[in-house]
Amino acid sequence: MAKRKNILLILSDQQRMDTVGAYGMNDICKTPNIDQLAAEGMKFNNAYTPSAICAPARASVMTGLYPHKHGVIDNFTNIKEGTPLLGECMRDAGYYCGYAGKWHVTPNKTPEECGFHDGKPFMGYGFPGSQVFPSLIFNQPPDNEPNYYELYLKENGFENIDVSNGFQGNNPALQIQEMYCKHEGPVESTIEYFVAHETNRLIDIAKEEDKPFFIWANFWGPHSPSIVPEPYYSMYNPDDIPEHPSYCDDLLDKPYGYYLSEKMWGLGDYGWKGFQQIAARYYGHCTMIDDMVGMMVQKLKDEGLYDDTIIIYSCDHGDCLGAHKLIEKGAFTFDEIYHIPMVVKGAGTEDNDSFVYLHELMPTLLDIAGVETPAPVDGESILPLMTGEKKDNGHTEVFCEYHNHFYIGRQRMVRDLDYQLTFNESERGELYDLKKDPYQLKNVCYDPAYADVKKEYMNKLSKYLRETEDPAGTWFHRIKEFY
Secondary structure, three states: OOOEEEEEEEEEEEEOOOHHHHOEEEEEEEOHHHHHHHHEEEEEEEEOOOOOOOOHHHHHHHHHOOHHOOOOOOOOOOOOOOOOHHHHHHHHHHOEEEEEEOOOOOOOOOOOHOOOOOOOOOOOOOOOOOOOOOOOOOOOOOOOOOOOHHHHHHHOOOOEEEEEEEEEOOOOOOOOOOOEEEOOOHHOOHHHHHHHHHHHHHHHHHHHHHHHHOEEEEEEEOOOOOOEEEOOOOOOOOHOOOOOOOOOOOOOOOOHHHHHHHHHHHOOHHHHHHHHHHHHHHHHHHHHHHHHHHHHHHHHOOOHHHEEEEEEEEEOOOOOOHHHOOOOOOOOOOHHHEEEEEEEEEEOOOOOEEEEEEEHHHHHHHHOOOOOOOOOOOOOOOOHHHHHOOOOOOOOEEEEEEEEEOEEEEEEEEEEOOOOEEEEOOOOEEEEEEEOOOOOOOOOOOOHHHHHHHHHHHHHHHHEEEEHHOOHHHHHHHHHOOO
């Protein structure tokens, strides 16, 4: 039997697809190490997250299911008991399973309870810099003790590391989170370096055990607050970052919740100049993460494991970062947060244009391990697309969902290369002509000229709601003729 491939799955948090240089969408932000993985391997050009919220998306990686099936519909709910989990399946297949960095999959189970042999858990939202950096306002520390990042700092002589230059919006009701800060310490004292350091520690353990490994490395960035040291903090000139084509959106033809979300962050008074400042540090954060990817790649090469390891780089979702005047993610289905990077080294060398999902990584990794999924999942293994054995998976569109983040407001979206329809349960619908309007500025959902298109995509959405047994389908089918 041929030796099974090792798997290193690297997931960043809230990273826009256009910040990965290999996609050729941005000539400012530099990611040479990820670009090299794409050059040696391949990338998916149409990868989508099933939900642009952290925990639902990560739980989908763990289960291969849509959030409404696995139960994690926001950042606080749990995976349903009895759901087969990726970590358990890989462990049972004889893999050494290690996890590093952010967890945020399900609050009721630690990584070890999900099948991982080793890892230092950060339960809850689990931001390790909270209550460690004295000047940091953002305060969502790990629910468990100890804080392993804090221990790492103490063990390596990095006590009393702090942040400065914190930038946040001017909404007096939301003075609880910075958009970015300057990390006043060396790179080796950052959260990102800690994640790469932990990943390399797990690689050592796997090599000692002489087992194929599955290691899941999870960065907290470039999710705000982007806490970056020099040279990354000043690496990009804010004035060089052009205004996003949809920053001009007045949101008048969008659901009212979009307007409220924009007001909540309190960034409007700063104008595009404010977003340039945020984006410059966000870009620096992306480049720092890329350097940490290079550190992990070098470790694999030094240990003679690189050629036997499939490396997948992706993220849970993107960030508006000024698109439609919005920041982060939430109850909006714009491409900037649903369309994600997915780069694969070690399987094949031909890029693929098929629509694929983040949660299809679960059956894919089991396929690499040579085992079948223990229960039906939403989607299928995309390994044949990675290797080039198949050119097309037959998916003509994607179906995505949102339940709850800052407010409850279920959304369902169906999208192909031509149009996107979004069903907002108690708000107006959205329909975008993507060929004419790629930045989703003009909502044509109630334009009589698009009545036939709307009907066609309402029927597509109906099909997905029925096939996935989505509870949102009950209300949709009762009111769809009036929507």
